[in-house]
Amino acid sequence: MRFSIQYQNTSGKWIVIDTVEGFSYVGSYRTEEDAMLAALAQEERTRQQRGTQPSNMVA
Numbered sequence: 001m002r003f004s005i006q007y008q009n010t011s012g013k014w015i016v017i018d019t020v021e022g023f024s025y026v027g028s029y030r031t032e033e034d035a036m037l038a039a040l041a042q043e044e045r046t047r048q049q050r051g052t053q054p055s056n057m058v059a
Contacts (some may be wrong), residue, residue, distance in 0.1 A: 003039040
């Protein structure tokens with residue numbers, strides 16, 4: 001999975017991080033479930049975007 005979920009003790013929130021783009025911050029959420037749903041939705045958006053981009057492969 002491209003996205004990581006971590007609990008932050010200082011804020012008491014769950015954060016989602018994009019681990020492919022240099023550990024960039026995606027968002028923070030009150031519950032672990034909300035963070036997981038956001039990460040899964042972002043993963044799906046990323047997967048769909050890859051499907052619509054032209055391939056660099058040469059036949």
